[in-house]
Amino acid sequence: MKILALSILCAVAIVDLGAAEMKTADDFRAAAEKANAVLTVPEWEQTPGxxxxxxxxxxxxxxxxxxxxxxxxxxxxxxxxxxxxxxxxxxxxxxxxxxxxxxxxxxxxxxxxxxxxxxxxxxxxxxxxxxxxxxxxxxxxxxxxxxxxxxxxxxxxxxxxxxxxxxxxLELPPDKRREVEQLRKELAKLGTDFDSNIVNTKAPVIFTKNELNGVPESLLNAPGVKTGDNTYTVLANVTWQFVAVQENAKSEATRKSLYVVHDSLAKDTNVALLNKMLELRNNIALRLGYKSWDDYQTETRMAKTGAGAKSYIDNLIAGIQPKFDAELAILQKMKAADTNDPEAKINVWDWRYYTNQLKKQKYAVDTEALRDFFPFQKVLEGMFNIYQSIFGLKFEQIAAPYKWADDLQLYLVTDDASNEPLGMFYLDMFPREGKFNHFAEFEIIGGKILPDGKYQRPTVALLCNFPPP
Missing domain, CATH: 1.20.1050.40 (Endopeptidase. Chain P; domain 1)
Incomplete structure (x- = not known):
């Protein structure tokens, strides 16, 4: 017992020492000042009030x-x-x-x-x-x-x-201008509600072990998935669980049922919102003198008009259609062999599964088996090393004064040659209830030349939903 207690004490001491050695943003402020730049770690509100x-x-x-x-x-x-x-x-x-x-x-x-x-x-x-x-x-x-x-x-x-x-x-008469203002305000509110409804929707789909045949043990043994003797609950709103089933489940019925739920998140509330948003968009565009919302949206972009955007898409489709048809034929052939149906078609819930099977059969690549050799933190560090080498950067984890999740990480980026601080980013990598459920970068502090001539270095957050390690 004494040896065990001593081991635990030593482990805690090592952890504490590592935490004490982690730098903070303050350690880089002198270098930022020398470069006429500003580093700012956000101060986070911690109560609703x-x-x-x-x-x-x-x-x-x-x-x-x-x-x-x-x-x-x-x-x-x-x-x-x-x-x-x-x-x-x-x-x-x-x-x-x-x-x-x-x-x-x-x-x-x-x-x-x-x-x-x-x-x-x-x-x-x-x-x-x-x-x-x-x-x-x-x-x-x-x-x-x-x-x-x-x-x-x-x-x-x-x-x-x-x-x-x-x-x-602003060039419209005052009464027309007020109409557009109110329409835009309503559209903004509905857009926020639409997104929040999706994030807040929990979509459990129950399967038996047989229905999940082919699905990796990493999902079946994940916390909260096995909910009975022969009952497994997959959350269609959790990206990594959805993808694991879509890529690996041998049963088309299983893939289809999960896909339909996944692509129908919050439909009971959001269909009405979406219809209203489409109506508002059209009304705004017409009141501003545009033929349609797509003309309004594309005016400031390279396409310039809705017709220009459609022409680009049509040309893109025409260019890639032969390659798409050839690849689709390969997947259809695989499904026909699986189902003994020469007329089998690849549905939208099939392509991930048969693409994964193609990698296994033609290239001997089993992405699930490879996970054992590429643990998350090791891959993250390896990726950082590649980018550091190519772009002459240095990524260094620093202490985050406040964490909204226990596994949140904060990194500071510097120029490897000059040690000039270039910015910071948070990594919030794993899913949890109520969290944004896709993968995206969110700006927190944008880069900008400040009134005093100094440059505010940016700080961003990467919100991801990788399988928990």
């Missing part, structure tokens, strides 16, 4: 800045007093909105997620509304009317700001 207050404070501060823009003498407007000031204040307000989004998508407490959602809606309503501050618009319009000799980023920012005012309907 704090989330609400922080958003209200951010909006109040931004409104004061908007008032200053709108109240200035229109004969003495400058770039910094108009376009620059608007860019600065929206950037600062967005910092709080970004944090609220992360809280909404990641926090382990349902009350905090609800507070994050409420704060995001509050911000979206405000963000749409500032497009319709006529006093601010007049100040920017007065500056644009001076035909300033700008270049580079300043020229681009002025052009896009005035373009976006037009796209918001």
């Amino acid at each position: 704090a989330v609400e207050k922080a958003m209200n404070d951010a909006i109040a501060t931004a409104n004061k800045a908007l008032d200053q823009i709108g109240q200035q003498d229109l004969n003495n407007v400058t770039f910094q007093s108009t376009v620059g000031a608007l860019d600065d204040l929206t950037y600062k307000a967005n910092l709080q909105a970004n944090k609220a989004t992360i809280i909404k998508e990641t926090n382990t407490d349902g009350g905090m997620r609800a507070a994050g959602k409420k704060a995001v809606k509050r911000f979206q309503d405000w963000a749409v509304g500032i497009d319709y501050r006529e006093d601010v618009y007049k100040a920017l319009k007065a500056f644009a009317a001076t035909h300033p000799q700008l270049s580079g980023e300043d020229e681009k920012l002025l052009f896009e700001t005035m373009r976006d005012y037009r796209r918001a309907g």
